[in-house]
Amino acid sequence: MVLDDLGSSLRGSLDKLRGKSRISEEDVDEIVKEIQRSLISADVDISLVQELSDNIKERAMEEEPPAGTPARDFVLRIVYEELVELIGDSTELPLEEQTILLAGLQGSGKTTSAAKMAWWFSTKGLRPAVIQTDTFRPGAYDQAKEMAERAEVDFYGNPDNDDPVEIARKGLEETEDADVHIVDTAGRHALEDDLIDEIEEIEDVVEPDTSLLVLDAAIGQGAKDQAQQFDESIGIDGVVITKLDGTAKGGGALTAVDQTDSSIAFLGTGEEVQDVERFEPDGFISRLLGMGDLSQLAERVERAMQQTEIEEDDWDPEDMLQGQFTLNDMQKQMEAMNNMGPLDQVMDMIPGFGGGIKDQLPDDAMDVTQERMRKFSVIMDSMTEAEKEYPKAIGASQIERIARGSGTDEEDVRELLQQYKMMEKTIKQFQGMGSEQEMQRMMKQMQQGGGGGGGMGGMGPF
Ligand SMILES: Nc1nc2c(ncn2[C@@H]2O[C@H](COP(=O)(O)OP(=O)(O)OP(=O)(O)O)[C@@H](O)[C@H]2O)c(=O)[nH]1
Incomplete structure (x- = not known):
């Protein structure tokens, strides 16, 4: 962070x-x-x-x-x-029709951020479109198209046209049904005059409501010049800081914010389209100072639950409370956790976990946990439906088959079954705890990580 x-x-x-x-x-x-x-x-x-x-x-x-x-x-x-x-405050981005222009050097994360931001706007009920004008980097078109597909948003680009200004103009026409237009531009290794000329021409055509400078969090003092030049040419309203998952720095981006007298709009925290956060200064600084940020956590939980519901709308947490806790239930729990983002970030948002308990864990504890959840998920994909519904019937020969099918060790499969048993035991304890409302409240708490165990509630050594 x-x-x-x-x-x-x-x-x-x-x-x-x-x-x-x-x-x-x-x-x-x-x-x-x-x-x-x-x-x-x-x-x-x-x-x-x-x-x-x-x-x-x-x-x-x-x-x-x-x-x-x-x-x-x-x-x-x-x-x-x-x-x-x-x-300062986060960059103002009203939830309404608008055009956003992205600028930045090569590899800063513009294309990725365009798709991420489009995805973010789509979660707010808007219809976004990404327009890819990068004719400089071979592969930019395919990458942008693929990411827009993953984000499930409209896309326009034209690999056969080498005029970015023309692509931008056409892109706005072709995506006129969209509410939010995000225009991605080409980058260069260094700020060269032709890059500046090109982006100025695109700006003229696009007439953006907001221009954002995309900066890699690892950028150092170079951020100052870059910010100044882009600001002079198109006017920078805000900054997107990317790759925060890979560095503890980010100071260069703060310098750029100061230099352009702008603010931070979004934070990028991974390579997936969902790895994006709208910048909220209060929550951000509270997290920094170890005070926890409940509003971000609530947003992630809501998003994670929505996604899990969309993927599997016949899964009902209440079934878990009716007696049979199966491996399918456990897989859903893990997916809900995964959708919330990296565990260490989730923990940062829980008051009391940020600085205290988390800091006392070994450095790689969070990675191991994440890695383990991923492995368990792969193993479960190699199980039959009957095995997931009745895990107790899984014997040595099935363990061997599942390990082979999932490319893991038998030891891993046994560990998963052990974990399942522990979780089932915890659920049974919940079931013995009185009214249905009370149990549902506990379930919710478990899903929200309020059980005190960094999110997986009763999942023991996670
Ligand atoms: N870990 C991590 N990687 C990121 C993040 N944002 C972007 N990347 C990666 O950084 C690399 C460059 O990102 P792009 O989006 O292609 O950068 P760009 O600014 O469009 O690059 P050009 O088109 O060459 O100017 C890609 O490998 C991305 O997957 C992030 O928040 N975290």
Whole structure:
């Protein structure tokens, strides 16, 4: 996660203030140093870092904490407010008809982001279309088309035409039934004059409501020049930060936001079309500071449930409560979890998990968990319907066949059956717990990860 390091180091120094009612200058200096160290290592521009730390220091020393406020809460609030000030609101994107133009260097993630954003708008009930004008990179057309198909949104591109301006004009006509037009453009290794000329011409034709600069989270100080040049040529309203799953940096993108006096619109957190989040400054900073972000979590849960329902509308969680808990039920639970995104990100959103418990887990614990869920899913795909409905009847010869069919080890299949048994036992305990409403409430909690186990509720060692 961007600036992840800031979150954990800040929590460390803020925790030292626990129990204190007044803070000394040394306390403030220590906190400000932590902030500077984390921001600089996340590639935030030095002058921005200086400005932020000066503001925090000045306020912490000069403002009088309200009576009875512990020092830690007082400083936390100042840090929070100053970070909100630095990062700003998210880019305004009304849920209505509009045209969005994407700009950025080669490989920054424009094509992927176009499909992701289109998918996001489609989840809000709009009809989006992606228009692919990249005639520079061979393969861009196929990639964009394939991603638009995966996102299930309208698409226009023309691999036989080498005039991007013409493609943009035609694309808008051909997709006139769509509400939201997202126009993807070509990138180059460096900002070259022809790239700037081309994007200016496209802008003239498209007349976008919003122009977004797509930036790889790993970009460092180069973000500043890039942001400035794109801003001068087409005017940048917001930034999409991509590949946040691969780096703990992201400071370059914050610099770009500051440089263009714009804001962050979306965050990209993976290669799939669903790996996108609308940027919400409050939630983002709360997560950063380990306060949890319930609104994001709620949105993901809702999305995950919707998706699972669409995929398998004859699956009813209530059946689980009527007595027979099967491997099919377990698979649905796992799919619902997978649809919510990487477990470590889901955990970041649960208050109390962000900084505390999660930080105490071994670094690879989350990956192992994710990997294990994926493996279990593959194994279940190699089982017959009867086996999934009556797992108890699975014997040694079936285990051998399932392992072979799924390309896993027999040991893995046994582990899955063991996991199933544990989960079944937990469900049985729920069943013994009184009224149906109560059980349904527990089920919901389990699906929302509220059971306290990082999402899978009673799933034991997940
Ligand atoms: N892990 C991860 N990979 C991403 C993300 N966004 C994009 N990518 C990957 O980054 C690579 C480049 O992304 P593209 O969308 O092709 O980039 P582009 O800006 O359209 O590239 P050009 O068309 O060459 O300018 C692809 O392999 C994507 O799968 C992300 O959020 N996370």
